Every structure is written in C-alpha cells, then in structure tokens.
Amino acid sequence: MNKLLIVGTVAFDAIETPFGKTDKILGGAGTYIGLSAAFFNLQSAIVSVVGDDFPQEYLDLLTERNIDISGLEVVKGGKTFFWSGRYHNDLNSRDTLDTQLNVLADFQPKVPENYKNADVVMLGNLHPLVQSGVLDQLESTPKLVVLDTMNFWMDCALPELLDVIKRVDVITINDEEARQLSGEYSLVKAAAKIQEMGPEFVVIKKGEHGALLFHENNVFFAPALPLEEVFDPTGAGDTFAGGFAGFITQSENVSFENMKNAIIYGSNLASFCVEKFGTERMVSLEKEEVMVRLKQFKSLTQFDIEL
Amino acid sequence: MNKLLIVGTVAFDAIETPFGKTDKILGGAGTYIGLSAAFFNLQSAIVSVVGDDFPQEYLDLLTERNIDISGLEVVKGGKTFFWSGRYHNDLNSRDTLDTQLNVLADFQPKVPENYKNADVVMLGNLHPLVQSGVLDQLESTPKLVVLDTMNFWMDCALPELLDVIKRVDVITINDEEARQLSGEYSLVKAAAKIQEMGPEFVVIKKGEHGALLFHENNVFFAPALPLEEVFDPTGAGDTFAGGFAGFITQSENVSFENMKNAIIYGSNLASFCVEKFGTERMVSLEKEEVMVRLKQFKSLTQFDIEL
Numbered sequence: 001m002n003k004l005l006i007v008g009t010v011a012f013d014a015i016e017t018p019f020g021k022t023d024k025i026l027g028g029a030g031t032y033i034g035l036s037a038a039f040f041n042l043q044s045a046i047v048s049v050v051g052d053d054f055p056q057e058y059l060d061l062l063t064e065r066n067i068d069i070s071g072l073e074v075v076k077g078g079k080t081f082f083w084s085g086r087y088h089n090d091l092n093s094r095d096t097l098d099t100q101l102n103v104l105a106d107f108q109p110k111v112p113e114n115y116k117n118a119d120v121v122m123l124g125n126l127h128p129l130v131q132s133g134v135l136d137q138l139e140s141t142p143k144l145v146v147l148d149t150m151n152f153w154m155d156c157a158l159p160e161l162l163d164v165i166k167r168v169d170v171i172t173i174n175d176e177e178a179r180q181l182s183g184e185y186s187l188v189k190a191a192a193k194i195q196e197m198g199p200e201f202v203v204i205k206k207g208e209h210g211a212l213l214f215h216e217n218n219v220f221f222a223p224a225l226p227l228e229e230v231f232d233p234t235g236a237g238d239t240f241a242g243g244f245a246g247f248i249t250q251s252e253n254v255s256f257e258n259m260k261n262a263i264i265y266g267s268n269l270a271s272f273c274v275e276k277f278g279t280e281r282m283v284s285l286e287k288e289e290v291m292v293r294l295k296q297f298k299s300l301t302q303f304d305i306e307l
Numbered sequence: 308m309n310k311l312l313i314v315g316t317v318a319f320d321a322i323e324t325p326f327g328k329t330d331k332i333l334g335g336a337g338t339y340i341g342l343s344a345a346f347f348n349l350q351s352a353i354v355s356v357v358g359d360d361f362p363q364e365y366l367d368l369l370t371e372r373n374i375d376i377s378g379l380e381v382v383k384g385g386k387t388f389f390w391s392g393r394y395h396n397d398l399n400s401r402d403t404l405d406t407q408l409n410v411l412a413d414f415q416p417k418v419p420e421n422y423k424n425a426d427v428v429m430l431g432n433l434h435p436l437v438q439s440g441v442l443d444q445l446e447s448t449p450k451l452v453v454l455d456t457m458n459f460w461m462d463c464a465l466p467e468l469l470d471v472i473k474r475v476d477v478i479t480i481n482d483e484e485a486r487q488l489s490g491e492y493s494l495v496k497a498a499a500k501i502q503e504m505g506p507e508f509v510v511i512k513k514g515e516h517g518a519l520l521f522h523e524n525n526v527f528f529a530p531a532l533p534l535e536e537v538f539d540p541t542g543a544g545d546t547f548a549g550g551f552a553g554f555i556t557q558s559e560n561v562s563f564e565n566m567k568n569a570i571i572y573g574s575n576l577a578s579f580c581v582e583k584f585g586t587e588r589m590v591s592l593e594k595e596e597v598m599v600r601l602k603q604f605k606s607l608t609q610f611d612i613e614l
Contacts, residue, residue, distance in 0.1 A: 090492070185397070188535045209516040212533060221530040221607050226519060228495045260610040294614060300528050301608050303567040307601060 004044040004249040008124020014084040029124035032235035036242025038065040040250040047071035051078035078103040111137040122245040128160040146170040166198035225271040243269035311556040315431020321391040336431035339542035343549025345372040347557040354378035358385035385410035418444040429552040435467040453477040473505035532578040550576035
C-alpha cells in the first residue's frame with residue numbers, strides 16, 4: 001500500500017452556524033484530511049501536535065481508521081490549538097471569534113521514520129516554515145507534494161510561503177487567495193501566475209461553486225453537489241484536499257487526467273462533510289454512500305454531445 | 308425546419324465596464340436571444356417594438372441571420388427602449404444609470420400569422436402581461452415554452468408573473484431571483500418550489516459560476532468556461548437562453564437528457580458573448596468557433612471514473 005504523509009492541525013473547534021452551535025469538538029485541517037483520505041486504500045500518518053487535554057477517544061477515532069499517529073506529538077501540560085468561529089447566514093463567510101495557538105506556537109514537526117519515503121505528501125494549512133520543515137525531513141522524493149495554505153500566511157509570512165510553494169507540485173487555495181497571491185482578478189490568469197511560482201498544478205476552491213484544476217493550458221472543473229441544506233462548511237476544503245490526495249495516493253497516477261478523478265473524489269467527500277457539524281458526518285460516512293454519490297456527480301456533469 | 312418564436316426587447320444599450328464605455332449600441336434581450344439561436348438550424352422570428360430612431364443596419368443585421376422581423380413593430384415618431392448601466396470592477400454587479408421605456412411602455416405584441424404554430428417559444432424578460440399576451444395568440448401548443456424574467460417583475464407585477472409562470476415548461480432565472488421567487492436560500496429547495504408553481508424545468512443561472520438545470524429529482528450543472536478576461540457581461544443570460552432554446556428547437560427533443568446538451572450549448576454561446584462589448588462578439592462569431600469551444604467544454608467537465 002502506498003503511503004500518504006499528512007501535516008496539519010489537530011484541534012478543538014467551536015462552531016456557530018444559523019442552525020446551531022457546538023462546544024469544543026474535534027477539528028483541525030490534519031484531522032479532516034486524515035478522515036477523508038481514509039476512504040482510500042492506503043497507509044497514512046498525521047504529523048501534528050496536541051496538548052494533554054486532547055481526549056483519548058479522539059486519538060482512538062484516528063487510529064481506528066488506520067491513521068498512524070506516531071508523529072502526533074502530545075505536549076504534557078500543553079493545551080490543544082483552539083479555533084472558534086461564527087458563520088453568517090449565507091454560510092459563505094464567517095467571523096473568527098477566538099484563536100488560541102497554544103501548543104501550535106512552538107510546533108516542530110517530526111516525520112515518523114517509515115514515512116520519510118512517503119509516496120504522497122499533503123501539507124495542510126500551517127505556517128510555511130512548518131510545511132518546509134516536513135519536506136526537509138524526507139529521504140526520497142515523493143510522487144506528489146500537495147500544499148494547502150490561506151491568506152493569513154500571505155499577509156504574515158509571504159517570503160517563507162513563496163519558498164515552500166516553489167517546492168510543491170500542487171497548490172490548493174480558494175479563489176480570493178488565488179487573487180491575492182497572484183495579483184490577478186481573472187482566475188485563469190491567477191492560475192497561470194501561480195504555476196510560474198512553482199506548482200505544476202493549481203487547484204482553486206470556490207466553495208459552493210466548485211473547484212477548478214489548472215495545468216499548463218488545461219483546465220478541469222468539478223461542481224459542488226447542489227445540496228438541500230449546507231449545515232456547517234467547516235473542514236470542507238480540508239476534506240476536499242484529503243480526498244484529492246487520498247485518491248492520488250491509492251491510484252499512483254499523477255497525470256492531469258487522473259487528477260480530474262481526484263478532484264471529483266475530493267468534491268464528493270466534501271459534499272458529505274458539510275451535512276453535519278464538524279467531523280460528525282465524516283465519522284459516520286460509509287464507503288458505499290461515497291460510491292452512490294459518485295453516480296450523482298456523473299449524472300450532474302456528464303453529457304453526450306457528439307463532436 | 309422548426310420554428311422558434313422569440314419575444315424580447317430590441318433596444319439601445321450604453322455600457323460602462325472597467326475596460327471602457329460605449330455610446331448607444333444594439334442591445335435588448337430579443338436581440339441577444341435571436342443572434343444566439345441563429346447558430347442553429349431553425350426558423351426564427353422576433354416579436355418586439357422599436358422607434359423610428361432604430362437604424363436600418365441593425366434591422367439588416369437581424370434579417371441577414373434569417374430572423375423574421377415581421378413581428379418587430381416600428382413606431383413612427385417613437386423612440387427605442389434605452390438602457391444604460393455601469394459594471395463594478397468584479398463585473399458581477401452593476402448599477403443601472405438610466406432606463407427609458409419609450410415605445411416599450413405601450414407595447415402590444417403581435418405574433419406573425421406563420422409563427423402562431425411555433426414549435427418553441429422563448430419569452431424573453433419583459434412585462435409578464437406581454438409574455439402572456441404572446442401565449443394567448445398561439446393557435447397550437449408549442450413543444451416547449453421557455454420564460455426568462457427578473458426580480459423587477461417579482462417586485463412590481465408578481466400576480467401577473469405567477470400567472471404566466473404557470474403556463475410555461477421552462478423558467479430561466481438567476482440565483483438571487485430564484486431565492487426571491489421561492490423564499491428559499493438553498494437553490495435545491497428553491498428549484499423544487501418553483502417547479503410547484505408550474506414549470507417542469509427550472510434553470511438557475513449563476514453567471515460566472517455556471518448554470519443548474521432542475522427537473523423532478525434530477526439536476527445537471529454546466530460551468531461557465533473559465534476565461535482570461537470577461538469584457539462585458541451584458542446579454543450573457545439572454546445569449547444563454549437563446550442557445551438553449553435554439554438547440555431544443557433544432558433537435559425537437561425536450562427530454563431532460565437533451566436539455567443537458569441545450570444547457571451546454573447555451574453556456575458555450577454565452578462564453579463568447581462576454582468577450583467583447585454588447586453584441587459585437589456574437590455578430591463576428593463563426594459556427595466553427597462554437598464547435599471548437601464545445602470540445603473545451605467536454606474536456607472541462609468530462610471524467611472517466613468507472614462505477
């Protein structure tokens with residue numbers, strides 16, 4: 001089985017949406033990526049850090065899905081990263097109510113020995129120096145390195161971000177971040193500029209409006225599945241990235257054609273994530289449900305005009 | 308050849324975008340619908356009204372495309388409908404600077420005798436009573452009646468709008484209008500409610516984010532083609548509707564499966580419309596360019612996951 005190395009936060013989230021609010025629940029980019037990638041036939045490990053306030057049941061939840069957590073450092077006396085946010089009525093925007101970095105502030109990632117030859121590396125949204133630090137520890141060149149980031153690092157750590165972007169094959173960012181990073185409003189132009197920064201493949205996430213994959217002069221688009229109700233968008237982008245990286249890891253094929261399929265799998269898994277609060281839906285999700293929804297994605301997008 | 312009857316404004320537009328501004332140029336929903344539908348193998352006629360300030364060259368432009376203008380009334384001493392608008396920098400929103408109804412204020416549509424048995428009727432955005440007035444003049448039931456409308460009529464003539472909506476097979480509106488008409492934020496729920504109002508098929512246009520087609524429990528999505536530059540969005544929705552109605556007229560097939568193709572053709576033609584000011588690009592467009600872009604739509608959306 002191929003190996004997927006995941007770097008990303010494992011955290012507590014407290015979420016408010018128009019439909020309700022949660023106490024501190026399991027969250028973090030690494031968590032969502034791991035749970036999503038677990039739907040594929042692969043070995044995975046999460047490199048991250050938590051405090052000793054992090055409940056054993058959450059750790060069990062990860063290991064039950066065959067996610068190696070030997071690279072998940074537990075800091076004695078430390079407190080786990082905490083994020084709290086409130087979504088607006090349209091669920092397309094949110095206010096951050098609280099961010100407590102806690103143990104994340106001094107995080108030094110340590111890649112487990114048997115993942116230093118990972119086939120695919122998924123660098124979840126974290127400080128670019130942490131992302132670089134993981135790449136520095138690898139002993140062989142992965143088939144694919146995927147990086148997710150956000151506007152916060154463009155504002156606060158742009159040189160470091162540009163350094164790590166040079167070293168990856170795929171970048172996943174949202175439309176506003178693509179515009180900020182490139183200085184171009186047109187996403188076609190933005191993707192071209194970002195490709196010049198290093199990544200051969202640029203994935204632009206547009207939330208409920210789907211995702212675009214750019215490579216050289218090619219472009220592919222996957223819609224988000226139209227849902228009766230979006231309950232909580234938290235983690236959708238990470239779930240998308242986890243599905244993308246998981247499918248690539250399983251299939252061992254980094255062609256543009258195969259990445260189209262990976263984008264569809266990512267959109268598919270993300271469409272479940274938003275159906276309940278936090279990780280709840282991903283935890284209850286069955287592989288068969290994913291396959292049924294894949295048929296919906298086909299009928300949603302496939303047409304048969306003869307050319 | 309099948310007959311497409313088009314009702315919609317034929318007008319002067321003055322447009323400002325971040326890229327420039329125009330004087331009074333040819334515009335109007337009927338014009339865009341007619342120019343777009345002309346790419347298909349069909350007969351078409353426009354029912355509309357202009358003043359005698361409307362230049363012969365614009366009339367010629369329509370008749371050169373085999374559009375029957377015997378139902379286009381020219382009011383002696385009257386002035387043509389005029390609209391002027393300014394787009395914001397993102398081109399997703401605009402301010403109306405001026406609207407002069409002129410001859411449109413007293414418009415009584417007159418369907419040409421030989422179009423009273425039209426195969427397809429495309430009711431462009433106009434007062435719902437004008438739209439009903441056209442349906443009242445038909446002598447046989449068309450295979451398909453498509454209606455386009457806008458929020459203005461929901462605000463000012465809702466009972467009349469609901470009356471005409473009951474009588475159509477397909478409604479095309481944008482996402483905000485679908486929400487306003489249904490009172491539902493979720494587009495899936497909005498489409499279900501609108502189907503209950505009459506139309507079996509609901510097309511929701513999302514501009515640069517593509518278009519959704521709903522029918523019973525089925526949904527199809529066509530993306531907008533990602534473009535380097537959107538120059539002027541004026542008329543894109545009408546061009547989309549014209550492509551949709553034109554393809555259905557040509558193909559004589561009103562199944563959901565065939566409507567998927569019609570939606571793709573509509574998106575295809577709309578993607579050209581926005582490349583230049585007003586009707587300029589549609590006037591210069593060659594059928595071969597449409598076919599080349601159809602290939603781009605295929606590679607943009609088609610994937611080959613085996614199920």
